[in-house]
Structure formats: structure tokens, C-alpha cells
């Protein structure tokens with residue numbers, strides 16, 4: 001079998017061996033319900049407490065401000081729907097951006113159907129919101145600003161500290177979808193003025209189906225999943241102990257390895273960007289050149305369909321993506337690429353490559369070499385490209 005080169009780490013990551021080993025005892029040995037009173041439940045309860053501490057430490061939060069959920073989408077839904085409900089007597093206006101993940105955008109559409117008004121901020125050509133536009137959008141009835149920390153498609157990191165400062169100066173709550181950022185870049189909820197933050201285990205070598213919502217002490221928020229008294233009465237359901245333990249372990253490892261890991265990823269990322277931009281014509285890098293996730297690369301190749309690139313890369317054992325995993329299969333170009341101002345035909349030629357700690361320079365050189373060949377082959381079959389070349393002469 002040919003070697004698999006997995007470069008779709010923004011879609012999901014491999015559970016690390018240490019994380020898996022930390023989780024295993026909680027399936028068959030210490031499988032008790034941590035809410036039970038007998039001492040057999042004690043070990044599970046302690047493991048959940050420890051994981052909550054590890055999850056909090058990564059973002060400088062207090063342990064009791066971390067709530068475990070069923071993943072990033074649930075955390076986003078909870079933050080938006082339940083604060084909207086809790087603060088609706090103050091106002092019904094929410095500000096977000098056009099490049100959010102669908103877990104935010106579709107929740108906003110739902111809220112619009114229920115009497116809330118949403119402002120969707122534009123972004124510039126590098127994917128950043130404008131702080132002036134944000135300030136101008138705030139009204140007396142604005143209750144919440146939700147802007148993602150880093151974009152899952154183009155990797156751009158938003159000016160979170162300033163957004164949070166503007167929110168607080170105007171007495172508005174600030175939520176950030178940090179699913180792509182948590183474990184990948186330094187975060188401090190106090191320094192960054194964050195009131196609520198979503199993260200997801202499977203985006204940083206933890207398991208799928210487990211996430212957190214950080215809720216600053218004092219923020220009013222309704223319960224989202226009703227039932228038992230788990231998670232301080234705010235999120236019912238028997239605790240996913242193995243998942244929680246895995247999340248905590250992954251968070252602990254992410255803190256310990258962040259500096260070295262991201263330095264290595266940035267080196268490889270920049271090497272790939274450099275090679276593709278210099279060796280392949282009619283390519284653009286999407287997203288901010290430096291304020292971007294350490295592991296994210298996103299290009300548009302003119303005269304080429306992203307889907308064709310993916311199929312040919314797949315034949316070489318390379319897993320990449322042409323946008324987000326959630327929209328692949330849809331024919332519409334990515335809403336993020338349209339929001340940064342790309343015309344449809346260029347947005348269709350996008351390729352996202354997201355690295356992991358395991359990605360080597362050798363893998364990336366292989367991908368760059370093959371991309372050169374593939375792009376050339378595809379362009380030679382493209383009538384658009386032929387016309388373009390003719391007109392150049």
C-alpha cells in the first residue's frame with residue numbers, strides 16, 4: 001500500500017497514542033457513572049475534574065468555567081441560542097461575520113426566524129473583519145458579538161483582543177468559535193476579553209464528539225440540553241468520561257508541545273507556500289500571509305477545479321480538501337472565499353492543505369512536486385486556459 005499523506009487536519013486529526021491510552025481504562029475498568037455515590041464512581045469523577053482543569057489551563061480559565069459538550073457545533077449552538085434567550089429583554093441584535101463556520105451561520109439564521117436581527121460583518125481580502133465596522137455596527141440593543149478566532153478554511157486569525165475590548169467597552173458579550181485555534185495558538189480568555197469560547201476535541205488530536213464551552217463566571221446562559229444536573233446544572237446527560245479524559249489529555253499535551261510543534265509547522269507551511277507561489281503560475285494564497293494558523297495553507301489555482309485536484313492527489317495517497325469538509329459535495333463555492341472577494345470561477349479552484357505535527361518536509365516536497373505536474377496537466381485540458389494563453393500572445 002502506498003503511504004498515506006494526511007493533510008486535512010482542519011477537518012479532523014488523529015487521536016494521539018497518549019490520548020487513546022489515557023481514555024482506555026474508562027471504557028471497561030472504571031466505567032462507572034461519575035455522578036453515582038459509591039466509591040467505584042470516585043475515580044471517574046476525579047478523572048473528569050482533572051480533565052476540566054487541563055481544559056481550563058490551556059486558555060487561562062477557571063476550572064468551574066469549563067462545560068463539556070458534544071463537540072464544537074453544540075458549543076456554538078449553545079452559546080448563541082442560550083445567550084440570545086437569556087438576554088432578549090435587553091435586545092435582540094447579534095453581530096457576527098460572513099466567514100464563520102456553518103455551526104454559527106446556520107444558528108444565526110435560526111435565530112433570525114425567531115425574532116433576532118443579525119449583522120454579518122464583511123471581511124477584507126485577507127479575511128479580517130474591520131474593527132471600525134464592528135464598532136459602527138454596535139447598537140443599544142446589541143447583546144452578543146460572535147467572531148471566530150481563526151478561520152477553518154483560510155487560516156486567518158482575527159484581532160480577538162481588540163474585538164473583545166470593543167465588546168466590553170460597549171457592554172456587549174463576546175463569544176469566539178476557537179475550534180481551529182484551541183491547542184494550536186496561545187489563548188488567554190482574560191487578556192483577550194473573551195466571555196464565551198467554543199473548542200472541539202477532534203481538532204487537536206483528541207476524540208470526536210467532545211467539546212467545551214467556556215462560560216465566564218457571571219454570564220447568564222440558559223441550559224441547552226435539559227435533563228440531569230451534570231455540568232453544574234447547565235448541560236444534562238451522563239458525562240462522556242472517556243471523551244472528557246481524552247479532551248483533557250489532548251489539552252495538556254497541546255500546552256506542553258505548542259511552541260516546538262508550531263515552530264515546525266510554520267517552517268513547513270512557509271516552505272510549501274514559497275514553493276507553490278514561485279514554481280506554479282497563476283496561483284494565489286488565500287488568507288493572511290502571517291496572521292494565520294501554523295498548519296494552514298490555502299491556494300486558488302486559476303483555470304482549475306479544486307475537485308479535480310483532490311481526486312488526482314487522492315490517487316497519490318494525499319488527503320487534502322478544497323474548502324471545508326462540511327460543504328464538500330456541494331457545488332457552491334465556499335462562502336469564505338466569496339467573502340474575501342474572489343469571483344466564483346477562481347473560488348472553485350481552491351485547495352486547502354492542513355498540516356499536523358507528523359507532516360515532514362519530505363511529504364510536503366512530494367506534494368509540491370506533484371502539484372506542479374497535476375496543475376500543468378489539468379490546465380492543458382482546460383479550454384479556458386487555452387483561450388487565456390492565446391490572448392496573452
Ligand SMILES: *Cc1c(COP(=O)(O)O)cnc(C)c1O
Pocket residue numbers: 010070071072073074076101103148150151152177178179180200201202203209211
Ligand atoms: C470543526 C469546526 C466546528 C465544528 O466542530 P465539531 O466538533 O465537528 O462539531 C466549528 N467551528 C469550526 C471553526 C470548526 O473548524
